[in-house]
Amino acid sequence: MIKMIIMSLSNVLNINFIKLSHPMSMMIFIILQTLFIGLMTGTIMESFWLSYILFLTFLGGMLVLFIYITSSASNEMFQPKLMIATLIMWIIMFALPLSDFCKNSETSSIHLIKNTETNNINSSIDFQEMTLSLEKLYNNPTFIITMMMMIYLFLALLAVVKITNINQGPIRKMS
Numbered sequence: 464m465i466k467m468i469i470m471s472l473s474n475v476l477n478i479n480f481i482k483l484s485h486p487m488s489m490m491i492f493i494i495l496q497t498l499f500i501g502l503m504t505g506t507i508m509e510s511f512w513l514s515y516i517l518f519l520t521f522l523g524g525m526l527v528l529f530i531y532i533t534s535s536a537s538n539e540m541f542q543p544k545l546m547i548a549t550l551i552m553w554i555i556m557f558a559l560p561l562s563d564f565c566k567n568s569e570t571s572s573i574h575l576i577k578n579t580e581t582n583n584i585n586s587s588i589d590f591q592e593m594t595l596s597l598e599k600l601y602n603n604p605t606f607i608i609t610m611m612m613m614i615y616l617f618l619a620l621l622a623v624v625k626i627t628n629i630n631q632g633p634i635r636k637m638s
């Protein structure tokens with residue numbers, strides 16, 4: 464039942480996305496769509512880790528897109544009043560059946576999302592297996608590759624900081 468509600472809210476967002484013309488409202492809808500896809504992925508999988516990583520990846524992409532939009536179209540006014548009213552109307556329309564569904568004693572909030580990682584955390588953790596998994600990552604054959612990747616990323620970060628001129632470009636300080 465919860466999957467159907469998430470899918471219907473996702474479809475409502477898809478239908479409303481067609482009506483949008485401002486990039487900021489499109490970004491808000493894409494973030495909400497990513498949140499619903501992450502919730503759907505989390506309910507299907509045994510763990511929410513994949514959906515969490517997916518959401519953080521899309522959120523990072525949206526931050527880059529936000530910087531691009533604010534630098535290219537900074538003077539355009541954003542008026543989200545109609546969009547928010549429509550979105551709230553659709554969410555309320557689809558949330559009312561959920562409130563009736565949650566009143567049953569069998570479908571309490573613990574049973575809505577059956578996630579074995581969070582529900583059975585004490586019984587399912589095998590600490591020895593986790594330790595062996597981490598030992599493989601930081602032992603001798605792969606340790607060199609891991610350290611080289613860390614050093615490469617650090618040097619790339621230093622190079623980007625060094626070649627970036629803060630006084631030029633769209634995000635410069637106004638004086």
